[in-house]
Amino acid sequence: MRVTVVGAGAVGATCADNIARKELAEEVVLLDIKEGFAEGKSIDMMQTAALLGFDTKIIGVTNDYARTADSDVVVITSGLPRKPGMTREELIGTNAGIVKSVTENILKYSPNTIIIVVSNPMDTMNYLTFKTSGLPKERIIGMGGALDSARFKYYLSQELQCSPADLNAVVIGGHGDTTMIPLIQHATWNSIPVTQLLSQEQQDRVVSSTMVGGATLTKLIGTSAWYAPGAGTAAMVESILRDEKKLISCGVALDGEYGQKDISLVVPVILGKNGWEKIIDFKLSDDEQAAFNKSADAVRGMNNVLAESKLI
């Protein structure tokens, strides 16, 4: 198995590191546009192999797409991260062109690959890849829900003083500060609804902290987060390459599911060897569906920018 990670920056390198440590593939190709950058990062990571005991080979290349040929999965992390005070949506002007050209280059050498889009604004970047790649929709998957759901579990675990691993909690909607929807009514601690255990004030705090989880870290660090984004992306790669059929919320092109069409939004899906294999219907309440529709309106507004810029 070969996985390519485009963008050897904070998220891309962390993702490659997680994939190698778990030996999810024989080879990880790390590609960046910055001369020597991916080569340096990959050698540094390979020098942990003797210490950590993994056999995956990590190969760094500068813009050499021929080296990515026949990748089973390609992760796109190339593009600018936001700075404190910015929204993810403000990145569209730079990142849309980068994501489109990277996708074109990747497809020359891996025409049937599965693409995981990480670059922001993710919902619109995933839609752009869906509209322009010509790949079946099941092979285009946005990373957002894996991360946002992990953050949701983190904030729940802080209130419940429990292990995040004992929680089931899912975020759907958009991967934006105002568009993501932590489904607190569906969240459980080992089958006990968390709404039975937390006050309304605690629930509200968890939901709002989750929604601005990325902005909070950007303010603290000065650039956006990478450990959980890298781990979330690697978890998706794992479910695909090992055909685990895990239920992970991901950005996918909807065709009537959850009442939406011609848009990519985050919904719970089964991830396996064919990409996203099935959308799971969580049977939203009227309020949850209304919030989902509102997120769709906001994401559609961003998607319109692609048409206005003649990118789709």
Ligand SMILES: NC(=O)C1=CN([C@@H]2O[C@H](COP(=O)(O)OP(=O)(O)OC[C@H]3O[C@@H](n4cnc5c(N)ncnc54)[C@H](O)[C@@H]3O)[C@@H](O)[C@H]2O)C=CC1
């Ligand atoms: N979907 C999600 O949940 C998350 C998305 N992100 C997004 O991921 C992206 C990457 O974030 P970081 O890794 O922190 O940024 P970074 O700046 O550390 O790394 C980005 C890398 O992309 C490279 N790059 C730029 N243009 C390229 C091109 N045309 N071809 C190949 N490489 C190119 C840069 O040289 C740089 O090394 C950002 O857009 C960020 O907003 C970050 C975290 C979570």
Ligand SMILES: O=C([O-])CC(=O)C(=O)O
């Ligand atoms: O906050 C950002 O800009 C990066 C990101 O998507 C996240 O960490 O959720």
